[in-house]
Each structure stands twice: as C-alpha cells, then as structure tokens.
Amino acid sequence: MTEPDGRSRYVDRFLTFIDAIVAIAITLLVLPLVDLTTDYKGSAVELVREHAPELLAFALSFFVIFRFWKAQHRILRDVVDLDGPMTQTLTLWAFTVVFLPFPTALASxxxxxxxxxxxxxxGTMAVSAGALALLAWLVARNPALRAGAASEPKQAMTTFVIFVVALVLTVAIPRTGYYPLLLLFLTGRVVALWHRHKRNTGT
Structure with a gap:
C-alpha cells in the first residue's frame, strides 16, 4: 500500500502496530498444529487424516484474517489522520483479530x-466484519481525514451482513455446521448486483 502524502506519524505508527497484531494472531493460529506433531509416531498422511478438523479450522481462520487485513488496508489506503471514533473502531477490530485464535481452537x-x-x-468473525464496516463508513464521511476518495463501504457492509446471516443459519439450523460461511464467496457477486441495481434505478 502506497502511503498518501501528508499522513501523520501517529497514523503510521498506529497502523504498523495493527499490522504486527495481525501477524501475531496468524502465528498463534498455527501453534496448536505444531503441538500435534509432538511425539506423534504415525505418518504425515495419518496425521492429516486424524486432525482434519483442526487443519480446516486453521485454513479458514487464516483466510478470514488475511481477508480482513486486506480490507482494512483498502479502507485506510488514503487516510492521513484518525479521529477518536476511527481509532476506537480500529482498536475493536484488532481485538477481534487477537481473540479469534481462541474460538478457532475451540472449533477444531x-x-x-x-x-x-x-x-x-x-460471532467473533461477524463482530470483526462489523467493525470494518463501521470503519469504512467513518472514513467515507470524514473527507478532511483523507488524501483522496474513500473506498466504497459497500463491500465491507456486504461482508458484515453475510457473516450475520451465516451466524443466524449456523445457530438456528445446527445441521448446517460451518457451511454457511461459504456464503462469503458470494460477496463479490452481491456487491456487483448492488452496483447494477443502482445503475438501473439511477440512484
């Protein structure tokens, strides 16, 4: 991400700190997998077969955190300063990222x-997505804190809505397990349909 001209040192240091938090959170995800190899006597194939749920939970959580991180970078791409609400929202998002390894371990x-x-x-993922959606909205409504046009908040809001739908489905219909999370792959299509509807209605 190219830093915009005029970005304050405070923002640079804060975002560097956020990046470090994300890196540590992703590292924590893999530690339980490393523990699986301790004193294991079987083959690698047997290890993968026996611990497939743990491996799948790690892969899903890694994908989600990486996607959140990219979204956060896109939202803050042209931000040169942060106000109180933006700082608090970004801190909340960082907290959800740090917390995610815990429910990941439980899920596996x-x-x-x-x-x-x-x-x-x-639910942790939904709160994280909600924090990013709020952050995108705050950036969009504060042009004085940006060096350029704001990133459209539609994608972040769509992701949040999909996470809420997945949460409702996985709790209300237990037999679906974690499959409702696959709805995330529809995010791009939903945003495209949203833009098409706006063009057709002229709104």
Missing amino acids: SSPSEQTSTRALYV
Missing part, C-alpha cells in the same frame, strides 16, 4: 454440533 477441538462453539466462532 469441539464437535461441530455444539451451538455455543459455532456461535462464538462465527
């Missing part, structure tokens, strides 16, 4: 039928 070690585990896991 608990049966998928446990509603509370699914609610905590998907």
Whole structure:
C-alpha cells in the first residue's frame, strides 16, 4: 500500500502496530498444529487424516484474517489522520483479530454440533466484519481525514451482513455446521448486483 502524502506519524505508527497484531494472531493460529506433531509416531498422511478438523479450522481462520487485513488496508489506503471514533473502531477490530485464535481452537477441538462453539466462532468473525464496516463508513464521511476518495463501504457492509446471516443459519439450523460461511464467496457477486441495481434505478 502506497502511503498518501501528508499522513501523520501517529497514523503510521498506529497502523504498523495493527499490522504486527495481525501477524501475531496468524502465528498463534498455527501453534496448536505444531503441538500435534509432538511425539506423534504415525505418518504425515495419518496425521492429516486424524486432525482434519483442526487443519480446516486453521485454513479458514487464516483466510478470514488475511481477508480482513486486506480490507482494512483498502479502507485506510488514503487516510492521513484518525479521529477518536476511527481509532476506537480500529482498536475493536484488532481485538477481534487477537481473540479469534481462541474460538478457532475451540472449533477444531469441539464437535461441530455444539451451538455455543459455532456461535462464538462465527460471532467473533461477524463482530470483526462489523467493525470494518463501521470503519469504512467513518472514513467515507470524514473527507478532511483523507488524501483522496474513500473506498466504497459497500463491500465491507456486504461482508458484515453475510457473516450475520451465516451466524443466524449456523445457530438456528445446527445441521448446517460451518457451511454457511461459504456464503462469503458470494460477496463479490452481491456487491456487483448492488452496483447494477443502482445503475438501473439511477440512484
């Protein structure tokens, strides 16, 4: 990400700190997988087969955190300063990223039928997506804090809505497990339909 001219040192240091938080959170995700290899006597294929849920939970959480990180960078691409609400919202988002390894560990070690585990896991992601949606809205409504045009908040808001829908489905219909999270792959299509509707209606 190219830094905009005029960005304050405070913003640079704060965003560097956020990047470090994300890097540590992703590292924490893999530590339980490293522990699986301790004193394991079987083959690599057997290890993967026996611990497939843990590996899938790691892959999903890594994908989600990386996607959130990219979205955060896109939202703040042209920001040169942060006000109180933006700083607080970004801090909340960072907290959800740090917390995510905990429900990830629960999701990989608990049966998928446990509603509370699914609610905590998907709910943490939904709160994280909600924080990014709020951040995108705050950036869009504060042109004095930007060096250029704001990133459209539609994508962040769409992602948040999809996470909420996934949370409702995985809790209300237990047999769906974590499959409602696959709805995330529809984010781009939903945003495209939104833009097409606006063009057709002229709004």
